Amino acid sequence: MGNDVLIDRSTNIVVIQIFEYNGSAVVAMVGKNCFAIASDRRLGVQLQTIATDFQRISKIHDHLFIGLSGLATDVQTLYQRLVFRHKLYQLREERNMKPETFASLVSAVLYEKRFGPYLCQPVIAGLGEDNKPFICTMDSIGAKELAKDFVVSGTASESLYGACEAMYKPDMEAEELFETISQALLSSVDRDCLSGWGGHVYVVTPNEVKERILKGRMD
């Protein structure tokens, strides 16, 4: 948040907020035997917008997605590392990883870099045994936070908490879940200078993955 910006009066320099360097918003919600994960599409360098099609959510396997917010270079590198680890797992175990296991893997990978961390906050969403949806988020050094309803991360996280709390209902079907998560995302990023410029939503049910791009305010 802007109020924490420090100005070092002795040298008159502004300490940049490293988590707010690129700007991001990621949210995941649980529905009835389905889940939805959504992110904004902006890539910026502080206030300047560089791209409006940045991919923040990535597929690990058909029923497991990870959305990463924070510093964009770490988002890309961490994603590549995790896909690598998952592919090795698939070769050894001849099956896909369960979401709970993957969350533990991400937590361990992040804690390995405890004293020089990856500057991102992951949001993990997947369908586990019996198609039970699983979501969790973590801080940049791997502290897992499991939730039954929704998880948020990014520069717009405070607005997202408010919007999700107000709009969420348990046991929503896929279409209603899509509407809810889209409205929560768009209304939250409209209150954040550093995220927005469109939205990207994945709704995952046991049989299909629907990917949609949201038309949002481009300011």
Added chain:
Amino acid sequence: MKLDTSGFETSMPMIGFGSSSDMLDGFSSVPSFDLPRTTDFDGFQKEAVQMVKPAKGTTTLAFIFKEGVMVAADSRASMGGYISSQSVKKIIEINPYMLGTMAGGAADCQFWHRNLGIKCRLHELANKRRISVSGASKLLANMLYSYRGMGLSVGTMIAGWDETGPGLYYVDNEGGRLKGDRFSVGSGSPYAYGVLDSGYKYDMTVEEASELARRSIYHATFRDGASGGVASVYHVGPKGWKKLSGDDVGELHYHYYPVAPATAEQVMEEAAAE
């Protein structure tokens, strides 16, 4: 500096290198942490600093052309990353023939413009004629100069029409005052200048000039995170100022760049016969 990792030691024999490697899944070697080699272990991450002057989060512009002065601004107020309002009036009506734009601290700009309006009215009453744009901007600049160094944040343009014709001055909190034909102030000003400078001609009609001003603000709101909301455009002519339009930039984007309906992305193919 070596950390005490005796708590991690297992009965497994050590493989050549100490740090965990992805290929071995981190299980086969003795775990240890990569430690950064630096003298300031606790503070080195805070030292990502940048010599950046805090920019005034807004986009305002004004230019003189054949038919008078065109003034335009966005309407977003931001506190760091948070958008506190999308409907701020950044074009302040000092009196019926003079406008001021707001960039920087909202309270500072609102107060000092109102104060300027008071001084202009007192001048009219004392001298039985309207104050010139040059005089009004000088009053403001001198007032701001006397508060120099006290942390006021004002980046304003005074636009008006007086006996000498259209007038445009840029005044800021350092006490600087510049006369000119084209100005843009705020964090979105580089983007607005790009569009404004390439489309500007002195001989424009009011419609062409207002479209240029609207487009410049729109492009600045697209690229700059601290600008957005509504693009307001005002025109100052011989009879005073008039508000021409106030368009939501979210809608302007799809007006300038309509979304073509996507064609089907996958073609159904016959399964190859074995």
